[in-house]
Amino acid sequence: xxxxxxxxxxxxxxxxxxxxxxxxxxxxxxxxxxxxxxxxxxxxxxxxxxxxxxxxxxxxxxxxxxxxxxxxxxxxxxxxxxxxxxxxxxxxxxxxxxxxxxxxxxxxxxxxxxxxxxxxxxxxxxxxxxxxxxxxxxxxxxxxxxxxxxxxxxxxxxxxxxxxxxxxxxxxxxxxxxxxxxxxxxxxxxxxxxxxxxxxxxxxxxxxxxxxxxxxxxxxxxxxxxxxxxxxxxxxxxxxxxxxxxxxxxxxxxxxxxxxxxxxxxxxxxxxxxxxxxxxxxxxxxxxxxxxxxxxxxxxxxxxxxxxxxxxxxxxxxxxxxxxxxxxxxxxxxxxxxxxxxxxxxxxxxxxxxxxxxxxx
Amino acid sequence: xxxxxxxxxxxxxxxxxxxxxxxxxxxxxxxxxxxxxxxxxxxxxxxxxxxxxxxxxxxxxxxxxxxxxxxxxxxxxxxxxxxxxxxxxxxxxxxxxxxxxxxxxxxxxxxxxxxxxxxxxxxxxxxxxxxxxxxxxxxxxxxxxxxxxxxxxxxxxxxxxxxxxxxxxxxxxxxxxxxxxxxxxxxxxxxxxxxxxxxxxxxxxxxxxxxxxxxxxxxxxxxxxxxxxxxxxxxxxxxxxxxxxxxxxxxxxxxxxxxxxxxxxxxxxxxxxxxxxxxxxxxxxxxxxxxxxxxxxxxxxxxxxxxxxxxxxxxxxxxxxxxxxxxxxxxxxxxxxxxxxxxxxxxxxxxxxxxxxxxxx
Numbered sequence: 001x002x003x004x005x006x007x008x009x010x011x012x013x014x015x016x017x018x019x020x021x022x023x024x025x026x027x028x029x030x031x032x033x034x035x036x037x038x039x040x041x042x043x044x045x046x047x048x049x050x051x052x053x054x055x056x057x058x059x060x061x062x063x064x065x066x067x068x069x070x071x072x073x074x075x076x077x078x079x080x081x082x083x084x085x086x087x088x089x090x091x092x093x094x095x096x097x098x099x100x101x102x103x104x105x106x107x108x109x110x111x112x113x114x115x116x117x118x119x120x121x122x123x124x125x126x127x128x129x130x131x132x133x134x135x136x137x138x139x140x141x142x143x144x145x146x147x148x149x150x151x152x153x154x155x156x157x158x159x160x161x162x163x164x165x166x167x168x169x170x171x172x173x174x175x176x177x178x179x180x181x182x183x184x185x186x187x188x189x190x191x192x193x194x195x196x197x198x199x200x201x202x203x204x205x206x207x208x209x210x211x212x213x214x215x216x217x218x219x220x221x222x223x224x225x226x227x228x229x230x231x232x233x234x235x236x237x238x239x240x241x242x243x244x245x246x247x248x249x250x251x252x253x254x255x256x257x258x259x260x261x262x263x264x265x266x267x268x269x270x271x272x273x274x275x276x277x278x279x280x281x282x283x284x285x286x287x288x289x290x291x292x293x294x295x296x297x298x299x300x301x302x303x304x305x306x307x308x309x310x311x312x313x314x315x316x317x318x319x320x321x322x323x324x325x326x327x328x329x330x331x332x333x334x335x336x337x338x339x340x341x342x343x344x345x346x347x348x349x350x351x352x353x354x355x356x357x358x359x360x361x
Numbered sequence: 362x363x364x365x366x367x368x369x370x371x372x373x374x375x376x377x378x379x380x381x382x383x384x385x386x387x388x389x390x391x392x393x394x395x396x397x398x399x400x401x402x403x404x405x406x407x408x409x410x411x412x413x414x415x416x417x418x419x420x421x422x423x424x425x426x427x428x429x430x431x432x433x434x435x436x437x438x439x440x441x442x443x444x445x446x447x448x449x450x451x452x453x454x455x456x457x458x459x460x461x462x463x464x465x466x467x468x469x470x471x472x473x474x475x476x477x478x479x480x481x482x483x484x485x486x487x488x489x490x491x492x493x494x495x496x497x498x499x500x501x502x503x504x505x506x507x508x509x510x511x512x513x514x515x516x517x518x519x520x521x522x523x524x525x526x527x528x529x530x531x532x533x534x535x536x537x538x539x540x541x542x543x544x545x546x547x548x549x550x551x552x553x554x555x556x557x558x559x560x561x562x563x564x565x566x567x568x569x570x571x572x573x574x575x576x577x578x579x580x581x582x583x584x585x586x587x588x589x590x591x592x593x594x595x596x597x598x599x600x601x602x603x604x605x606x607x608x609x610x611x612x613x614x615x616x617x618x619x620x621x622x623x624x625x626x627x628x629x630x631x632x633x634x635x636x637x638x639x640x641x642x643x644x645x646x647x648x649x650x651x652x653x654x655x656x657x658x659x660x661x662x663x664x665x666x667x668x669x670x671x672x673x674x675x676x677x678x679x680x681x682x683x684x685x686x687x688x689x690x691x692x693x694x695x696x697x698x699x700x701x702x703x704x705x706x707x708x709x710x711x712x713x714x715x716x717x718x719x720x721x722x
Contacts, residue, residue: 034685075436079505086507091683114475116681117502117513118593141478144440146447152478153514232479320477322452324395 109140128178177262191336243268470501489539538623552697604629
């Protein structure tokens with residue numbers, strides 16, 4: 001087992017990464033009182049709920065099972081968590097346990113941030129995407145029909161428990177989506193990691209346990225450093241949004257749940273790389289390397305064919321980084337060096353959109 | 362005009378109190394960018410929306426008008442604010458302006474806390490209750506069918522603007538409800554203020570402008586001191602909940618919107634005083650003084666006759682102060698001295714409930 005630390009003063013917490021952690025006692029020390037509410041979904045419950053409950057023997061634990069999918073990440077489903085908390089008379093000392101992927105983690109975290117104006121929670125991410133990204137850093141929230149993650153809070157967990165064995169039950173599509181976020185860390189600030197990925201990407205898609213464990217550790221380490229430096233995203237943390245402005249537009253346009261978040265981010269990173277090249281920031285050979293790695297990871301490389309230029313612009317203007325009607329984007333100066341910029345060439349953005357929208361895959 | 366300060370480090374803010382402040386420029390300096398969303402309701406809009414919009418000339422301001430009433434203080438109505446923010450493409454630099462009573466202030470504040478994980482807001486309270494209590498201190502949130510204010514956040518405003526002229530359009534019932542919270546400050550920690558109220562209560566019910574202005578200032582000052590000492594309610598701030606555990610039970614049981622919050626708190630304070638007496642904390646003569654002042658303020662003195670003993674206990678167990686199945690209450694040792702206690706006599710609590718429930722007014 002590997003333990004990493006997210007260093008946030010009195011809000012610091014450990015990330016435990018390893019095989020079979022769901023059979024250990026690790027989370028018990030992070031529960032401050034007796035009451036626990038496990039929040040999971042109908043895909044994960046049959047697989048890991050029993051194990052999780054066994055870890056909590058002796059606590060007063062209850063469970064709420066939500067429907068699975070990004071299309072349920074909204075205020076209405078969130079309210080099912082509040083229903084459960086109140087029906088079971090859970091008080092301010094309750095600890096929520098998020099057992100599932102990014103959707104479960106984000107919703108459970110926001111429920112914890114808001115229930116009685118703030119209670120504790122623990123993340124048990126069961127997908128690669130949530131293990132390397134969404135479970136770490138305290139961003140929580142739900143979607144609105146008009147924009148992704150528009151409603152939420154910063155709320156840090158007590159600990160993150162990433163059991164790599166849970167990845168064995170993941171669909172290939174879900175695995176690839178997680179790899180997209182792994183590639184992101186290499187691209188935005190860790191060139192040696194990008195190069196490691198170039199040498200090892202097939203091991204990841206083949207679920208080689210050691211390769212996966214290394215990719216998770218390295219990703220969490222990269223993220224933990226960025227979050228510790230800029231918890232509330234006043235600066236550097238925005239770089240973690242590489243590919244996300246394009247990606248969120250894809251997710252919102254196609255209806256939540258149609259595209260996996262990681263798939264949309266993969267295409268978004270390619271669009272960001274293309275725009276970076278057209279704006280004169282990034283070399284053509286770097287763009288080619290990024291495209292090649294994305295293809296080898298079995299990720300999509302073009303947005304849905306129904307999307308239009310206008311739709312992209314309209315949705316990107318709703319991005320949380322947009323200010324005064326200007327779309328701010330995370331762009332690449334080279335592999336391993338990202339910047340946030342509103343200083344790109346607007347014509348180049350139009351060309352990027354045209355170019356990707358003309359690919360009818 | 363009087364300016365008070367809530368001292369919370371980098372989250373500090375001023376409270377402006379005075380006549381005709383809605384015709385001045387005060388709030389303009391507290392708006393950080395161009396975008397503003399005014400949130401109000403269908404009772405207040407015809408009275409003060411135009412004046413508020415006039416104050417905001419030159420800003421890119423939009424308005425959303427919600428239905429009036431505590432029964433609409435829920436996630437569904439909250440979503441109307443998010444709808445407006447996203448439809449108008451408001452970004453992270455937006456300032457929300459809450460124009461109305463406590464319900465509008467609480468919902469707007471929570472929308473501001475959650476929109477894009479946190480944007481600025483300004484309070485323009487237009488009821489006595491919101492001017493003396495809910496607009497100050499940063500508690501925001503909505504109700505759940507199973508409990509009041511169960512979903513929310515701590516989120517401080519940029520400033521509070523209390524124009525005492527808005528009280529002229531207030532219904533008598535609403536005025537009395539506000540006076541209940543004013544009495545609360547005297548009871549919980551300011552005996553000289555309680556004595557001032559004993560001498561001046563009829564001036565308040567008759568809307569004497571100077572008496573109202575003094576009561577608002579003094580209440581805000583008392584509250585600002587408590588909030589500065591304990592922003593997140595780890596200790597002393599809980600004393601502001603005097604009468605609220607009983608009161609919330611009344612509000613939840615009778616259906617939100619049937620009883621005004623201040624009315625329920627008035628009865629709750631009498632029940633807390635009664636229990637304090639039965640537990641040997643408070644003298645009979647102090648109880649009599651409190652009952653007398655409440656009656657002179659034209660406030661109710663008994664809970665709804667439909668309520669049962671079991672219902673009270675059940676709802677009070679859901680109170681945010683309850684822990685491990687024990688109801689914690691704010692009780693009085695004397696007028697001007699409140700304590701938080703789970704050390705009262707349980708038989709005495711039963712007697713208090715029996716005694717108040719047998720009064721069929």
